[in-house]
Ligand code: GDP
């Protein structure tokens with residue numbers, strides 16, 4: 001007779017799409033109690049509304065309403081509200097916000113204006129969307145990512161969406177992050193964690209903005225729980241998004257080894273894809289324990305398979 005496995009508390013550090021794909025793998029495992037700690041560096045204000053792209057991507061993915069082909073936004077959403085704003089020559093209509101999506105932004109903005117913290121607001125939203133996991137903004141304070149480009153200093157969404165990530169990047173900064181603090185809920189999730197997973201999110205745009213927040217790096221590096229990160233690169237290519245171009249602009253190598261070295265001291269082990277050649281595994285092993293697993297989470301089953309392998313690794317140590 002097999003005994004019921006104990007409940008395992010897993011904390012996933014996540015940006016948007018890559019983070020959500022990792023989180024959904026753990027979310028379906030009954031023995032896991034999942035907390036997802038999410039980047040807020042992409043958050044910004046549009047049409048008087050607070051928009052939190054990474055939190056919402058995780059929310060929509062875990063609740064099953066996500067637009068699967070995009071990996072973000074709500075499935076079958078329309079843009080009639082945006083069409084009206086465009087007709088009225090309202091500014092900043094380059095940011096795609098669907099009608100269903102706007103309902104969430106309106107709710108969140110009202111809650112924040114009435115004095116609620118983002119954490120409380122997202123906790124209510126997550127419950128109403130039927131999430132079993134805790135959805136935790138890393139901070140309740142705003143610490144926007146600024147992109148220093150050849151065309152000047154741009155807010156993250158101006159660079160990524162309005163300018164399609166084209167202007168060459170000279171550097172990134174996280175405004176106010178050094179003065180911001182992580183929430184109590186995030187600190188508690190780390191104190192209670194059995195396993196910490198850095199999702200294959202963009203290290204520079206999704207994970208670094210969190211690490212820049214006062215005390216967060218120490219919270220991760222001094223955690224007693226085993227910590228593992230997954231490479232967002234498979235054979236030198238990003239599954240999605242601007243990571244490779246960004247690394248090239250910053251004259252950094254677009255390799256899993258370079259990403260492992262970026263996380264040195266922060267995690268105990270680093271996962272590279274099973275497709276990677278032996279020399280990549282050996283390169284990672286210079287920095288920390290290298291693990292090799294299938295990391296392409298193109299559907300829920302693959303996300304769950306990777307989550308299961310990470311749990312098996314956790315049990316083996
Ligand atoms: P964003 O905020 O929507 O850009 O999402 P994240 O920062 O969370 O994730 C973007 C990164 O996730 C990209 O660098 C992708 O290469 C990586 N990524 C997305 N899906 C997968 C996947 O299935 N497997 C792996 N290994 N990486 C992925």
Ligand code: CA
Nearest residue numbers: 015016042054
């Ligand atoms: Ca993002």
